[in-house]
Each structure stands twice: as structure tokens, then as C-alpha cells.
Amino acid sequence: MISNIHTHSTFCDGHDTPEALVQTALDKGMIALGFSGHSYTPFDSYTGMTPEIVTLYRAEIRRLQRVYADRISIFLGIEQDLDSDLDDLDWDYRIGSVHFMKHGSSYSPIDISAAKLQEMLDTWYDGQILPMVEEYCSRVLGMLDTMHPDIIGHFDLYRKFNDKLHYLDETDARYQDLVRDTLQTLVRKGALLEVNLGGMANGYTHEPYPSVTLLRFLQQEKARLIITTDCHRAPHLDYHYHETVKLLQQLGFPSMVVMGRNGFEEVPL
Numbered sequence: 001m002i003s004n005i006h007t008h009s010t011f012c013d014g015h016d017t018p019e020a021l022v023q024t025a026l027d028k029g030m031i032a033l034g035f036s037g038h039s040y041t042p043f044d045s046y047t048g049m050t051p052e053i054v055t056l057y058r059a060e061i062r063r064l065q066r067v068y069a070d071r072i073s074i075f076l077g078i079e080q081d082l083d084s085d086l087d088d089l090d091w092d093y094r095i096g097s098v099h100f101m102k103h104g105s106s107y108s109p110i111d112i113s114a115a116k117l118q119e120m121l122d123t124w125y126d127g128q129i130l131p132m133v134e135e136y137c138s139r140v141l142g143m144l145d146t147m148h149p150d151i152i153g154h155f156d157l158y159r160k161f162n163d164k165l166h167y168l169d170e171t172d173a174r175y176q177d178l179v180r181d182t183l184q185t186l187v188r189k190g191a192l193l194e195v196n197l198g199g200m201a202n203g204y205t206h207e208p209y210p211s212v213t214l215l216r217f218l219q220q221e222k223a224r225l226i227i228t229t230d231c232h233r234a235p236h237l238d239y240h241y242h243e244t245v246k247l248l249q250q251l252g253f254p255s256m257v258v259m260g261r262n263g264f265e266e267v268p269l
């Protein structure tokens, strides 16, 4: 693995300091490492950085950039939630993610716990997942138009607790039509999608986001993909990376995007 661009540290909900993560990246022979702290989201008491912490986070990553410049390229990114205010700070890149659903002026998290998701489905969607996925998809499309993120984060994040709760039949034709239409629009608008291994690393899912079925569809659509581990613990920095490269090769992707020493680049598979 040469790099990872979806990395959380102790500045948000990660377990390790940025410097410990840089050391791990060096130990693993990586040439680039991108940090992606959670953006400040006023109603989010779960994971977001406060504005004061954002300032400290930026200073620390810029410091590490200088200190380690001759050994590894470090990038200062952010995982920008759709529902957090866009700042005018200079980030090396933004990952755009939808972590919440919105009902009137209330927000409810998709990925904090199975119980929270179930409660949202029951109170806002009559226990049904498809209406939620429909809204989620339109929120992702809206995010692309308003935020213009460099990368679309974990496309089908709502699958996170499905192995446990079985609220979604992924073979349902209505579901497949809905998400394929959405993915097709994203690809045609030039979006770069991540293949996110965070759900697998933490034992929630047995497939990446997006699922293998959706990756197969994305191959037909000639989508541009970048593999990330959505790392919250240093040992997971390269979790399942090589297996996922093989998966993309088997699915017939001719190339993928990686973060190289000087930024994003396309590499053949």
C-alpha cells in the first residue's frame, strides 16, 4: 500500500495521534498519508471537531508535513459532513460524507449505533429503509452539487448495521434501481468515489462501501475509485488493502486513483 487518505486521529474519534499514525505509515512503507478529521457539525455530539480543535488539528498536520517532508508526503484533508457549514480554509482535499438524515430541523445519525438507526427508521420512516435510502441518495447528489468534494465518502454507509438488523434486502430490484441511478449520476458528473474498508475493519460489514454488487455496476459505468481504510486505529491503516486491489482487478477495473507523493494520480491495475 502506498497511501491512505481517509484517516482519523485523536483530534476527532480516532484512537491514535497524527504523529503515531505517521510512524505507522512509515513502518508500513507508505509514501503518502492524508488526514481527514471530521468537520465541525453544530448538532453533532458524536465525532466532529470543534472550531478550536480544527485550528489545532490544522497546525499539527502542517507541522508534521514539514517535519517528515523528506520521508513521507502528508496531506491535510477533512471529512466534510453535508450538514456542517463549509469553511473557506485551504484543505488539500475534502471527502464529502452524509452521516445524518434530516427531518424538519432534527438530525439523526446513520452510523453511530444499530439502535439509533432503528429508532430513526421507526420514527421517521415507518420502519422502512427504502424511503430513507431514497432521501439519502438525493442528499448525496445534492452534496456533490453544493460542496464539490474531491471524493464521495462511503456511498452506502446505511448498510453498516444490516448484517445485524437485516433491514435492507440488497437484492430488491427497487433498491438496486435507486442506488444504480444515483451512482450513474455521480459518475457522469465526474465524482471520485471511495472504496471504504472501515465497516469491514471494525467488524460491521463483510463487504466494502460500496458493496461488491455496486462495484460491479461501477465498473460497467467506468467509475473512478480510490481505496481507503477510513482508519480509526493505527493497525488498521492498511486493512484489507491488497485484497481490495485484487478485487478491483477481478472486477475488471483498468485503473484506480491513489494519493501519490505529489497528489492524486491514476494508476493502472
Ligand SMILES: [Zn+2]
Pocket (backbone or CB within 6 Å): 079, 097, 099, 153, 154
Ligand atoms: Zn464518515
Ligand SMILES: [Zn+2]
Pocket (backbone or CB within 6 Å): 006, 008, 079, 230
Ligand atoms: Zn471517516
